[in-house]
Amino acid sequence: MTEFDDSALDDPDVLAGADESLRFLAGAGARIRMESDSVTVPDFGAGLRPRGVIIVGQESRLVRAVLEPCCPVPFVAWPFAGLPAWVGSLDLVVVLASQDGSDEALVSSAAEANRRGAALLVATAMNSKVWQAAAGSSSLLVPTSTGDPLAAAIVLMSILHDIELGPDVVPADTAEVADMVAEESSPYHDLSNNGAKDLAAGLADALPLVWGGSVLAARASRRVAEALRRATGRPALAVGSEELLPVIEGAVPRDPFADPDELHESQRPVLLVLNDMADNPAMAIQRRQLLGAAEAHDVRICTLDAGRGSDVDRYVTLLQKGLYGAAYVRIGLSGGSAGGPQI
Template sequence: MNDFDDAALDDPQILAEADDSLRFLAGAGARIRLEAQILGKPDFEAGRRPRGVIIVGQEARLVRAVLEPCCPVPFVAWPFAGLPAWVGALDLVVVLASRDGSDAALVSATYEAARRGAALLVATPEDSPVWAAAEGTSTLRVPTATGDPLAAAIALMSVLHEVELGPDVVPSDTAEVADMVAEESSPYRDLSTNAAKDLALGLADALPLVWGGSVLAARASRRVAEALRRATGLAALAVGSEELLPVIEATGPRDPFADPTEHQASLRPVLLVLNDMGDSPEMAVERQTLLETAQAHDVRICALDAGQGSDVDRYVALLQKGLYGAAYLRIGSRRGGTPGQQI
């Protein structure tokens, strides 16, 4: 990894070269609104409640994390090919298709669900192979247009609320949260007033240890760690506190005479904490233990705050803040690519 150049974060020419990546992140709110605008009205049989719900495809685990605590029936995110043997006419299969709806495994799962007579709720671009595979009298197809799996998942969750299978998800509110993060993280804000640029500076030349206490914060932490790995080409770990504590505790004292050119050997861990207002009291204790241990071992601490709002609002706030930090980390380390578009 090259030396981190903090001056690059406020250099108009360098920022212009990274415009595609930053513009994609800034457009998250617009994509969420667009997907919500083209929703179909749920037309499942009135009062019908499935025996169980199984969801496949991109962002399936996010949807499960939001719905599982309040869904009145069993809710399963299925990461494997095909469908479980128990899925049948009494169940609902939810399909979150890939960007172009051509994933062969999802097409096969959709055909199989229709063949078994299960109700289908499919989010996919119109005229895609998955769209065609979802033909049936018990199918609701939600057209998607942006190619953004997160935006499509938020739209889909609002539909699941309409059929009384999940909490109230308001895409317009979530879009406002994404817009707020974009404004706070704008490249036109200099380092002194830009939390995302400051986060990049805090994570520079370090090995990030990313922790989120709640289920959704933990999900966001894994996405942020993915982006940080792409931004730096170095390791970034997102796991529970029981795995992070040994790493922190094994960190030795800082060596003021360490050779700064030996990057990989001299990199120290940095603890990045994703604070979610939805944390339980147990998670608060876990967080405090992590913070105290990091301080005792001279491990730098960075934090992202979810703020207020629904579960989905807080998740998007944490995710977008982390992705902006990764984007600026990539810019400061002068690496090419667009990490945000790959999430």
């Protein structure tokens, strides 16, 4: 197993070798701004309220998680090719296309929505296959240029708010949040003053158990766990508290007399809590149970706080902090050969 070298996190030469992946993370705020520059409020007709909204494509589950609690009409994230049989001229179809807009399943969904006469709201690269399939009198096409599905999703959520189908989402505010995380996690801040590097040091040599209590924090936890798996090549779990508790309670006790060189810390779990600061009594109970079990079984605890702001702002904060932590884990394990934007 590759040994984690925390000194690599402050080594200028090593960090220079990982510049591309860190630069990609630091550009999240800029990509959100770029995608929001060309946005206009759509006009689907005076007083239009669709019978239902169906969304397909990348980050569709994120959009549903944000909008579903307050959307005045049924909101469905559809993971399959094509559209449900009930979609028709009274409905709104939202399409979040891939980077180049060539996904055949999304091309088919956009064309099918057009044939059925549904209103269409599409974010895709200009003149892509999805763009061409979606073009019509009842379509609003939002050109994307960064290839970042999260940035495109944030812009679409702001549009859905403008037509009174979702909560207030302000891309400029979310971009500022992403910039703040980038500043706090900058490679120019050393390990003693960098939360992301400190997180990497805490996660590198163990089995990460990532937990987020709310719907959005849970989604961020899955993305962070995926990034950690890519960074380490080892398991990382992101599941509910009921599934995590047995893993924590089954942790092998530490032997205080064991030779440190013979310890296998990679076999022990570490609990990473994504705290989105939501005022939810049930979530607070679950968090107390997890923290109590971790303390009782000598399991290391790491915490990411979302701060304040909208649901989307808090989600982006947790996600970016976790992704930066995973990037520094990769750097510490690989000696700087982290490569491009694999996060």
